[in-house]
Amino acid sequence: MQVKELLRSWKTWISLALIIFLLLVPFLGIGGGYLQTLAFLTFLYVILSTAWNILGGYTGQTSFGHATFYGLGAYTTSILVLRGVSPLVTMPIAGLIAGIYGLLWGYPCLRLRGQYFAIATIGVGEATRLLMLNLDDLIKNIPLLKEALQDGVLTGGATGLMLPTPEDIRAYAMGFYYLAMGLMFAALLTSWWVKKSKFGLGLFAINMDIDAAETVGVNTVSYKNLALVLSAFMVGIGGSIYAQYMFYIDPQTVFGFPMSISMVLMPTIGGIGTIVGPILGAVVYIVVQDRILTANIEIGTFTLSLSTLHLLLYGGLLVVIVLFEPKGILGLQKRLVRRWGKRAIEAVPVKKMA
Amino acid sequence: MAVMIEGIEVSKYFGGLAAVHNVNFRVQEGEIFGLIGPNGAGKTTLFRCITGVYPATSGKITYKGRDITQLMPHATCVLGITNTHQVVKPFSDMTVLDNVRVGAFFGRGWKQGEVKDATKEAMRVLEFTGLAPKVSFLARNLTLPDRKRLEVARALATRPELLLLDEVVAGLNPTETDMMIGLIRQLRDNGLTILMVEHVMRAVLGVSDRVMVLNFGEKIAEGTPKQVSTNPQVIEAYLGKSYAAAAKAEQQSNQQVSKQ
Numbered sequence: 001m002q003v004k005e006l007l008r009s010w011k012t013w014i015s016l017a018l019i020i021f022l023l024l025v026p027f028l029g030i031g032g033g034y035l036q037t038l039a040f041l042t043f044l045y046v047i048l049s050t051a052w053n054i055l056g057g058y059t060g061q062t063s064f065g066h067a068t069f070y071g072l073g074a075y076t077t078s079i080l081v082l083r084g085v086s087p088l089v090t091m092p093i094a095g096l097i098a099g100i101y102g103l104l105w106g107y108p109c110l111r112l113r114g115q116y117f118a119i120a121t122i123g124v125g126e127a128t129r130l131l132m133l134n135l136d137d138l139i140k141n142i143p144l145l146k147e148a149l150q151d152g153v154l155t156g157g158a159t160g161l162m163l164p165t166p167e168d169i170r171a172y173a174m175g176f177y178y179l180a181m182g183l184m185f186a187a188l189l190t191s192w193w194v195k196k197s198k199f200g201l202g203l204f205a206i207n208m209d210i211d212a213a214e215t216v217g218v219n220t221v222s223y224k225n226l227a228l229v230l231s232a233f234m235v236g237i238g239g240s241i242y243a244q245y246m247f248y249i250d251p252q253t254v255f256g257f258p259m260s261i262s263m264v265l266m267p268t269i270g271g272i273g274t275i276v277g278p279i280l281g282a283v284v285y286i287v288v289q290d291r292i293l294t295a296n297i298e299i300g301t302f303t304l305s306l307s308t309l310h311l312l313l314y315g316g317l318l319v320v321i322v323l324f325e326p327k328g329i330l331g332l333q334k335r336l337v338r339r340w341g342k343r344a345i346e347a348v349p350v351k352k353m354a
Numbered sequence: 355m356a357v358m359i360e361g362i363e364v365s366k367y368f369g370g371l372a373a374v375h376n377v378n379f380r381v382q383e384g385e386i387f388g389l390i391g392p393n394g395a396g397k398t399t400l401f402r403c404i405t406g407v408y409p410a411t412s413g414k415i416t417y418k419g420r421d422i423t424q425l426m427p428h429a430t431c432v433l434g435i436t437n438t439h440q441v442v443k444p445f446s447d448m449t450v451l452d453n454v455r456v457g458a459f460f461g462r463g464w465k466q467g468e469v470k471d472a473t474k475e476a477m478r479v480l481e482f483t484g485l486a487p488k489v490s491f492l493a494r495n496l497t498l499p500d501r502k503r504l505e506v507a508r509a510l511a512t513r514p515e516l517l518l519l520d521e522v523v524a525g526l527n528p529t530e531t532d533m534m535i536g537l538i539r540q541l542r543d544n545g546l547t548i549l550m551v552e553h554v555m556r557a558v559l560g561v562s563d564r565v566m567v568l569n570f571g572e573k574i575a576e577g578t579p580k581q582v583s584t585n586p587q588v589i590e591a592y593l594g595k596s597y598a599a600a601a602k603a604e605q606q607s608n609q610q611v612s613k614q
Binding site: 198202208211213215221 | 459
């Protein structure tokens with residue numbers, strides 16, 4: 001019965017076609033691998049935005065410090081790989097370390113509510129970035145921690161870390177393409193499971209009224225922390241993939257504030273607190289970023305490079321969304337359906353009554 | 355009858371302000387215990403000390419002989435104490451059914467999280483409180499009386515043994531008040547112990563077995579509704595000294611009349 005209904009829905013067919021197309025992308029070689037890179041980045045960002053959505057969307061705790069997890073994941077992987085650990089083994093370790101770090105700052109910060117939590121996370125994000133930037137100098141004279149340095153380098157400071165590139169880069173990239181895709185589906189499945197489970201119900205209750213949630217027996221402190229740890233774990237794995245795919249990381253990129261902002265932006269663009277929203281948001285974000293970073297506007301002899309303006313554009317976009325359509329693209333879609341599809345809406349309750 | 359909840363010299367200070375000061379109380383199992391007092395008397399604060407929102411500064415609260423003074427609200431809820439809020443706090447973007455399901459899932463006895471069982475329990479409670487026709491409404495779209503009922507339903511879904519009702523009748527019209535009182539009586543008949551804060555005297559004096567009166571954080575009277583409502587100290591707290599004197603004089607003259 002359910003399968004039949006699924007088969008009849010056009011949505012199923014569209015998503016199926018899309019998945020098959022995505023599976024074939026590495027073999028098609030569209031734009032000389034350009035599409036493959038773009039798709040890979042989209043998978044990665046879907047993981048990030050889905051992870052952020054568990055804390056920010058479901059639980060309602062807006063975090064501006066998720067770049068700390070991304071960076072920690074990337075650095076954990078790079079540091080371990082440079083010390084001879086197999087890259088794939090480093091991935092769960094990267095996730096775990098990010099999760100533990102999440103617990104470390106989450107426990108004190110999550111005691112704050114609403115905007116106070118958001119502000120605290122900005123501080124945590126910046127502090128972590130500066131710490132990673134200066135870590136080598138800080139520990140080089142401490143007896144025990146000194147051992148972690150390799151040729152005087154642990155995090156590499158502002159220069160960052162370079163990973164060795166494999167010989168067959170094309171096969172490597174293809175492998176990572178499928179790995180990222182698989183992990184993206186795992187992330188979406190996790191998100192779906194959380195939403196349907198008792199855990200998710202508790203998170204939504206916390207989102208809507210934390211005091212009421214507490215009185216009906218939701219252990220709000222541990223639920224919020226669990227959501228943060230889960231979210232951090234997923235972002236940490238995302239960071240790990242990024243480091244392995246790019247072969248080069250530096251604190252300004254992976255720990256930078258723009259990274260945190262992008263994780264807030266994507267679910268907000270798509271539709272906060274939903275499963276599909278973060279996907280839509282990530283796609284829009286990646287495509288827009290890709291277009292804008294390379295676009296130039298020519299006014300007579302004067303050329304304006306839009307890449308310098310892209311943060312301004314995102315900031316403006318965020319303001320517009322929050323002011324006019326806080327539920328993002330999905331909210332907009334619902335509103336449009338309500339306005340132009342009145343008949344369809346009216347038909348639904350009648351059907352339910354029968 | 356066993357003692358359900360007992361407070362020994364419970365005090366709660368906010369800085370130098372004594373919101374509740376050395377209050378002793380004892381509620382028996384199966385009782386409806388009213389808590390009244392003028393505005394700012396510390397009724398809600400005492401409630402919050404019991405549920406654990408604000409742990410008491412000093413003193414001890416025991417529930418069935420167990421010390422619960424320092425427990426968080428979710429922990430007392432799992433033990434079987436829950437409350438409704440004075441200002442209703444529905445989960446506004448959830449349906450009525452989901453609101454109650456949160457209670458059913460996280461209260462007592464649903465550790466496994468069986469979705470079907472929790473839904474069944476939620477439906478049972480909704481039927482009991484008369485919200486069953488509105489299960490699929492979003493909580494934000496309910497009227498105030500329905501929100502108050504939802505508040506009670508959500509609390510009931512946690513399967514409490516001790517229910518703390520904070521002004522459930524306030525803001526309701528007489529018909530709705532009668533319905534709510536009927537509901538409270540029914541709950542007591544089903545074996546619940548109820549502690550209620552209420553300003554509507556008709557409701558609280560009509561339904562309570564015993565009443566405690568707080569004023570400026572201290573207990574000034576305790577007894578049956580009749581004893582309390584004729585207590586000069588209580589009248590003074592509510593209406594001022596001159597009324598208390600007038601009431602006293604009236605009482606004395608009544609006594610003289612009855613003597614004669």
